[in-house]
Amino acid sequence: MTSPDTVIWLQERTTLGILSPTALDAIAQVIEPQTIPAKTILVPEDTLPTALYIVQDGQLESEINNQNSSVSARGFLPGAVINLQELLLDQLIPYKIVTLTESHVWAVPAAKFRELINQYPEITQAFSRQLAQELAQVTSALTYEQERSVALRPYLVTKAQRGIVGTSRYAVRLREQIREAAADRKSVEIFGEPGLEKDNIAALIHFSSPKRREPIIKINCGILQTSGADLFGRAGGKPGLLEWLGEGSLVLNNLQELPPELLQPVAQLLTTNMYTPVTRQGEPAAEPRTSKARILIVSEKTESKIERCVGHIIKVPPLRVRKADIKSQVEYYTSLYVRSRGVDKPHITPEALRRLQSYDFPGNLKELKNLVERAIVQAGERRELTEEIFWAAETKKKQFRVNLLNLYPDLRRFLRSSWWPDKINYGFTVAAFAFIVGVLFVGPQTRDRNFALNLFWAWWWPIILFIFPFLGRVWCAVCPFMIYGEITQKLSLWLFPRKLKRWPREKAEKWGGWFLFGLFTLIFLWEELWHLENTAYLSACLLLLITAGAMIFSALFERRFWCRYLCPIGGMNGLFAKLSMTELRAQQGICSATCTTYQCYKGGPQKGEGMETDGCPLYSHPAQLEDNRDCVLCMTCLKACPHRSVEFNLRPPGIELWTTHVPLNYEVALLLLLLGGIYLHRLPELLAWLGLQLDLTQFWLHLVISILALLTPAAVVLLAYGLIKLFNTRRKPRRFIELAYGYLPLVLGGNLAHYLRLGLSEGGKIIPTTFATFGLSGEQLPILVAHPAVIAFLQGATLIFSVLLTIVLTQKIARLSLRAMIWQHLAAIILAASMWVIIVF
Numbered sequence: 001m002t003s004p005d006t007v008i009w010l011q012e013r014t015t016l017g018i019l020s021p022t023a024l025d026a027i028a029q030v031i032e033p034q035t036i037p038a039k040t041i042l043v044p045e046d047t048l049p050t051a052l053y054i055v056q057d058g059q060l061e062s063e064i065n066n067q068n069s070s071v072s073a074r075g076f077l078p079g080a081v082i083n084l085q086e087l088l089l090d091q092l093i094p095y096k097i098v099t100l101t102e103s104h105v106w107a108v109p110a111a112k113f114r115e116l117i118n119q120y121p122e123i124t125q126a127f128s129r130q131l132a133q134e135l136a137q138v139t140s141a142l143t144y145e146q147e148r149s150v151a152l153r154p155y156l157v158t159k160a161q162r163g164i165v166g167t168s169r170y171a172v173r174l175r176e177q178i179r180e181a182a183a184d185r186k187s188v189e190i191f192g193e194p195g196l197e198k199d200n201i202a203a204l205i206h207f208s209s210p211k212r213r214e215p216i217i218k219i220n221c222g223i224l225q226t227s228g229a230d231l232f233g234r235a236g237g238k239p240g241l242l243e244w245l246g247e248g249s250l251v252l253n254n255l256q257e258l259p260p261e262l263l264q265p266v267a268q269l270l271t272t273n274m275y276t277p278v279t280r281q282g283e284p285a286a287e288p289r290t291s292k293a294r295i296l297i298v299s300e301k302t303e304s305k306i307e308r309c310v311g312h313i314i315k316v317p318p319l320r321v322r323k324a325d326i327k328s329q330v331e332y333y334t335s336l337y338v339r340s341r342g343v344d345k346p347h348i349t350p351e352a353l354r355r356l357q358s359y360d361f362p363g364n365l366k367e368l369k370n371l372v373e374r375a376i377v378q379a380g381e382r383r384e385l386t387e388e389i390f391w392a393a394e395t396k397k398k399q400f401r402v403n404l405l406n407l408y409p410d411l412r413r414f415l416r417s418s419w420w421p422d423k424i425n426y427g428f429t430v431a432a433f434a435f436i437v438g439v440l441f442v443g444p445q446t447r448d449r450n451f452a453l454n455l456f457w458a459w460w461w462p463i464i465l466f467i468f469p470f471l472g473r474v475w476c477a478v479c480p481f482m483i484y485g486e487i488t489q490k491l492s493l494w495l496f497p498r499k500l501k502r503w504p505r506e507k508a509e510k511w512g513g514w515f516l517f518g519l520f521t522l523i524f525l526w527e528e529l530w531h532l533e534n535t536a537y538l539s540a541c542l543l544l545l546i547t548a549g550a551m552i553f554s555a556l557f558e559r560r561f562w563c564r565y566l567c568p569i570g571g572m573n574g575l576f577a578k579l580s581m582t583e584l585r586a587q588q589g590i591c592s593a594t595c596t597t598y599q600c601y602k603g604g605p606q607k608g609e610g611m612e613t614d615g616c617p618l619y620s621h622p623a624q625l626e627d628n629r630d631c632v633l634c635m636t637c638l639k640a641c642p643h644r645s646v647e648f649n650l651r652p653p654g655i656e657l658w659t660t661h662v663p664l665n666y667e668v669a670l671l672l673l674l675l676g677g678i679y680l681h682r683l684p685e686l687l688a689w690l691g692l693q694l695d696l697t698q699f700w701l702h703l704v705i706s707i708l709a710l711l712t713p714a715a716v717v718l719l720a721y722g723l724i725k726l727f728n729t730r731r732k733p734r735r736f737i738e739l740a741y742g743y744l745p746l747v748l749g750g751n752l753a754h755y756l757r758l759g760l761s762e763g764g765k766i767i768p769t770t771f772a773t774f775g776l777s778g779e780q781l782p783i784l785v786a787h788p789a790v791i792a793f794l795q796g797a798t799l800i801f802s803v804l805l806t807i808v809l810t811q812k813i814a815r816l817s818l819r820a821m822i823w824q825h826l827a828a829i830i831l832a833a834s835m836w837v838i839i840v841f
Contacts, residue, residue: 007024035104043083045096048110053105053107057078060100163204178205188296188313189302190296191316206248209249219231219253224259228261250294275289277289318361349385352386358590403649429478449769449772457755473632479570492555503557516567516666520571549567564618575670579748580653591623604640672717672740678751686838743810743828761786796836
């Protein structure tokens with residue numbers, strides 16, 4: 001390259017271009033071209049410079065070995081001038097310079113350059129001017145950064161607290177969304193329930209992005225001025241946060257608190273990256289400005305106008321659906337706390353973890369963190385966090401519940417043993433039922449001479465009605481109808497191997513209840529018109545009819561389809577079981593957090609302490625049960641569960657009826673039918689009380705009167721509801737199918753009062769009746785019969801107690817004043833009084 005070309009190159013490409021052409025020509029005259037191979041040290045560290053180097057082409061980089069040096073490493077590209085400052089100030093070189101690629105440089109030996117400095121003083125003057133300019137620029141930049149730091153400091157986010165803890169699919173998905181959002185500069189909306197630390201997710205996105213070294217600030221939308229001056233700045237005045245922020249990230253926290261006046265400007269900022277500084281009234285609008293900041297929005301719910309403008313939307317799942325992550329979260333919060341306090345890390349017991357997993361955490365992560373820290377403080381010197389320490393983690397569904405399986409370990413062992421119910425069913429019930437049906441067919445036909453008929457009417461009915469408030473649908477666990485259904489199912493599969501049909505759930509849910517209602521109606525009429533209570537073979541036919549239904553549907557469908565949807569006795573049991581003071585449930589949190597096989601529902605092989613089972617016979621998951629209707633207490637789920645999630649709780653009787661209960665039309669119809677059945681059973685007494693002399697030996701007249709007896713109580717109930725709607729104009733009452741369940745205690749109490757007479761007057765004659773069944777004389781054998789006055793007292797007490805419970809339950813369901821529900825209470829009292837007349841007297 002000739003000297004004139006060199007001068008032009010130095011003027012255009014290097015910092016020496018500020019020198020005069022004469023000085024540059026003098027420098028060009030002493031230049032020595034050199035070729036430096038790659039990975040070669042051009043300038044050693046901590047040495048005096050031997051030459052001035054001008055990079056013609058290639059790439060070089062400085063390396064600093066001294067960790068205490070304040071000099072930053074940097075790269076050198078074509079046009080860079082190396083060692084200029086050190087030669088002028090006679091300094092040591094603070095770093096070594098290494099070639100990254102083969103480089104061509106021009107070298108001016110140090111001695112010759114010093115001669116040029118003496119010959120051309122303008123070189124020193126020019127460099128001094130350059131230093132002064134650079135100092136002014138640095139001072140200006142420092143002043144700007146100080147002002148920027150002061151403006152941003154109140155809102156600055158210094159770091160993210162933590163990553164996403166947990167291994168659930170929700171945690172994995174959340175981490176993926178954070179990575180996707182961090183990969184670009186699009187705006188992000190992060191929304192979810194309170195306590196989910198959504199602002200920390202915004203920080204994670206920023207610190208995972210390429211702009212992590214830029215500042216991130218968080219400002220609560222509730223403190224923003226309605227004019228937006230603190231965010232957008234004022235035209236010709238104080239800059240706003242967006243201008244100070246530069247290419248950093250702005251977190252708008254609690255978007256739901258954003259002043260309505262700022263909604264449109266924020267939407268415009270998200271859409272166009274443009275904002276308009278605020279002007280005073282009367283001043284012309286300012287020119288829009290471009291923002292390079294990234295906007296991260298945190299809110300509890302989405303705002304439709306904002307949602308359309310953002311690039312990424314992240315919905316943070318609540319902790320109640322991430323139960324599988326609770327163990328990891330507890331471990332993490334425990335580690336944080338003990339590390340900050342310098343104490344030993346405590347161990348959390350499985351029972352305590354199960355309690356936490358069964359809790360829904362309305363406060364989410366913040367509530368869990370507070371619970372863990374409080375538990376560690378309460379534990380004190382103890383190195384174990386037990387279930388009792390987490391007393392606050394108790395859901396409303398678990399309030400007033402006592403798990404009897406924990407209270408009585410022997411009860412757990414019995415219910416998990418082969419005795420309940422398999423050995424009872426297949427070792428006793430299956431044979432006893434066949435024997436009883438046979439006796440009903442071939443034995444004497446009256447109740448005073450046939451012990452099987454006595455057992456059915458004087459023992460079974462009073463006992464089963466008495467058990468409902470205590471153990472719910474427990475009879476269905478040892479029910480002979482379904483035992484023969486299961487035997488038929490197994491035999492049919494053995495003889496004709498095939499796959500049983502799946503349940504037509506949709507049709508069964510829609511029509512099954514009405515089928516059993518119709519069947520129960522026919523049974524009631526059959527019982528009354530053909531005197532089943534005192535006709536043994538007809539009672540046997542009734543038992544065989546229900547058993548045949550169970551056997552037929554078991555041969556067609558898997559598990560206990562008949563038992564769940566079609567059995568009339570099962571429908572009655574499910575209805576009355578709602579009043580029970582016990583329940584079988586599972587801890588929903590444990591099931592969703594720990595269980596992956598759902599063996600209690602599907603069945604499966606042995607796992608841990610869970611036994612091999614075929615799954616719930618009624619296809620009910622214990623964690624999803626809302627009431628006792630679809631649980632027969634067979635304890636299959638208790639045996640199958642390897643996580644000790646299943647509970648058998650003592651609870652307030654019928655609590656779901658005024659909390660989580662879902663009313664069903666067919667159940668209300670069945671309830672009213674059972675209410676009418678009390679009057680049907682006492683038809684002669686009812687007619688005598690009304691003063692009607694009717695000949696019930698006439699079949700069609702008897703049938704009409706029986707149907708009227710079934711319908712009349714329902715008419716009273718409907719009339720009472722009509723009066724409630726008529727006189728309650730201020731506040732609309734609940735629907736009829738909801739309020740009708742308030743009569744349930746009265747229906748159960750009335751039926752029990754009716755059957756108490758048989759149980760207390762004839763049940764004690766079972767021994768002589770048994771002898772009479774087989775043609776033996778039992779006149780001298782002992783009997784145990786209650787005095788008529790005792791029977792009347794117990795019947796009356798039952799009715800009084802049931803009507804009081806009806807009033808209380810009605811008030812709980814209705815949630816209206818006593819005055820507003822007075823008509824339903826009067827209906828219950830009238831019905832109870834009429835039952836008193838026809839049953840007690």
